[in-house]
Amino acid sequence: MLTLQFIPHTEIERLTSEQRIKKLFDLVREKKIVLLQGRLKPDEEIQLIQKTMEKIGRKFKGIELCTIYPNSPKEELLIQKLKNLVTRFLLGDSGGITIIGPATIIKEIKRDPDKIQLFTKVK
Amino acid sequence: MITTIKGFFENFNSFMLNFFKKKKQLRIGLYGPPNSGKTSIANKICVDWIGEEMGKVSAIAHETREVKEKQSIRIDHGRKHLLFNLVDTPGIATRIDYEDFLKHNLKEQEAKKRAKEATKGVIEAIKWLDNMDCVLVVLDSTENPYSQVNITIIGNLAAREIPVLVIANKIDLKKSSIKKVESAFPQYKVIGVSALKGKNFNELYGEIFRLMK
Numbered sequence: 329m330l331t332l333q334f335i336p337h338t339e340i341e342r343l344t345s346e347q348r349i350k351k352l353f354d355l356v357r358e359k360k361i362v363l364l365q366g367r368l369k370p371d372e373e374i375q376l377i378q379k380t381m382e383k384i385g386r387k388f389k390g391i392e393l394c395t396i397y398p399n400s401p402k403e404e405l406l407i408q409k410l411k412n413l414v415t416r417f418l419l420g421d422s423g424g425i426t427i428i429g430p431a432t433i434i435k436e437i438k439r440d441p442d443k444i445q446l447f448t449k450v451k
Numbered sequence: 452m453i454t455t456i457k458g459f460f461e462n463f464n465s466f467m468l469n470f471f472k473k474k475k476q477l478r479i480g481l482y483g484p485p486n487s488g489k490t491s492i493a494n495k496i497c498v499d500w501i502g503e504e505m506g507k508v509s510a511i512a513h514e515t516r517e518v519k520e521k522q523s524i525r526i527d528h529g530r531k532h533l534l535f536n537l538v539d540t541p542g543i544a545t546r547i548d549y550e551d552f553l554k555h556n557l558k559e560q561e562a563k564k565r566a567k568e569a570t571k572g573v574i575e576a577i578k579w580l581d582n583m584d585c586v587l588v589v590l591d592s593t594e595n596p597y598s599q600v601n602i603t604i605i606g607n608l609a610a611r612e613i614p615v616l617v618i619a620n621k622i623d624l625k626k627s628s629i630k631k632v633e634s635a636f637p638q639y640k641v642i643g644v645s646a647l648k649g650k651n652f653n654e655l656y657g658e659i660f661r662l663m664k
Contacts, residue, residue, distance in 0.1 A: 370606035377545055377603065378577050381570040390546030393599045431546035439597045441635075 330361065330433065330448060337366040345372050352428055353379055356391055361429035361446075367395045368426065376428075392434040396444050397424035476523070477535040477663065478582055482608075483589035484600045485512040485542025485569075488620040491646035492589055493521070493539040499652065500526050505539055511555045513569035515541045518579050528660045535663075540579060541572030543600050580607060585614045585662055592619035592643060593626040596635035605636060614662050619643040623650060 333355055340348045349372055355362050368376065373393070380391050427437060427446065438445040481489040493505040505521050507514060519539045526533050547569050552562035580586075586608050590596055608615050616639070619632040623645035633641045642658050644651040 370603065370610045373599075373603045374577055374580075374607050377543065377600075378574055380545060381547070381573045384547055384566070384570045389548040390544070393545050393603075395599060395602070431548065437599070438595070439599070440595070441597065 331359070333360045333362050335362055335364045337364075340364070340366075345369065345375065348372060349376050349379060352376065353383075356428055356430050357383075357388065359430055359433060361427065361433065364426040364428065366426065367397060367424050388430070388432070390431040391428055392431055392437050393426070393428050394437040394439055394444055394446075395424060395426045396439065396442075477533070477584045478520075478538055479535050479659070480538040480540060480579065480583040480586045481589055482540055482576065482580075482586050482604050483542060484591070484594075484598065485544055486510075487542065487589045487591040487594075488646045489542065489589045490515050490539055492587070492618065492620065492644070493519075493537055495646050495649060495652060496526075496537060497521055497524065500524050505537070511552060511557070511565075513542060513544075513547070513552075513565060513572065515539060516565070516568040516572035517541065518572075518575050526656055526659070528656055531660060531664070533660060533663055535584075538579065538583070540576035541569065543573055543576055543604060544569075545600060547573075580611065580613075583608075583613050585616070585659075587616050587618050587659075588639075589618045589620055590632055592621050592629055592632055593624050596632045601635070605639070615639055616658055616662050617641045618655065620646055623648045 335352070335355075340351065343351065348368065352362055352364065352368075353376065373395075376391070376393070384390055427444065429446075433448055435447040435449045438447070481493055483489050490506045490508045494508065497503055497505045501521070501524055506519055518541070521537045521539075524535055524537050526535075547566050549559075549562040549566035552565050553559065557565065588601070588604060588608070590601060605615060605617075617632060617636050619627070619629045619641055621627055622629065622643040627643070629641060629643040640658060640662075642651065642655050644655055
């Protein structure tokens with residue numbers, strides 16, 4: 329059975345980077361595909377890869393990770409841009425969506441600028 | 452007494468010179484996903500400027516499983532020269548399955564060993580990110596450039612304010628598309644090369660100069 333779990337950004341925004349990575353990683357280890365509202369910071373993404381590599385073994389083959397992020401509209405007002413920047417700095421980035429899942433379940437995530445296609449191994 | 456003071460200043464001068472010389476040695480890293488041709492590019496650069504190769508290449512992914520550094524490579528471009536250490540890193544991946552290596556006729560034990568070493572290699576490559584002065588991100592131009600690994604590598608380099616040059620390798624292949632790579636990373640200079648055929652390396656050296664100066 330395939331389990332998808334949605335995590336709203338409010339659930340991770342007050343966590344430290346370490347806590348965020350642990351939360352997401354633990355869900356993936358439970359063989360769940362996580363749909364996270366927003367995205368991790370670049371440093372958190374690379375730490376997640378590092379943690380994944382440390383845990384790869386006989387049963388755990390790694391993760392698939394994909395973030396899709398809408399481009400900000402060109403006509404966005406300066407004040408709006410500044411507001412978004414401050415919010416992102418304080419609480420993290422809630423725009424876009426991140427998919428993280430175990431490599432034993434996700435065969436491939438194909439992505440182009442505007443869409444994600446997720447192929448699973450589950451029949 | 453005068454000799455002692457003179458000796459002290461000479462030693463001090465030589466210490467300071469060595470200190471700044473060491474500080475000035477730049478590190479240029481090759482990063483990218485597995486099998487994008489990082490070692491082939493490292494080999495071509497090393498053969499061109501120091502006459503010897505850097506590492507072994509293979510069609511099987513994760514051939515490079517340890518960070519390798521070639522010291523003091525001097526490249527000339529017109530009347531200028533650049534002295535740097537070249538660092539070849541293992542390909543960064545989010546999944547490593549020993550069973551993938553079995554498809555390349557590796558024995559099970561060998562495949563498991565390769566997978567274990569590959570995971571350590573990825574961790575090592577990530578740790579080395581902070582030691583780089585400039586990074587050449589090597590992508591296979593026949594593959595979809597929008598993979599998360601590429602985006603994560605470039606995002607981390609941007610966050611660390613490390614200068615980046617994107618290399619679209621394998622331009623000798625029919626499926627290659629430099630345009631796709633350019634549209635995926637519009638904020639970076641993309642240069643197409645073929646490490647296999649040695650194509651476009653003069654342009655690559657020119658771009659490295661522009662990036663470092």
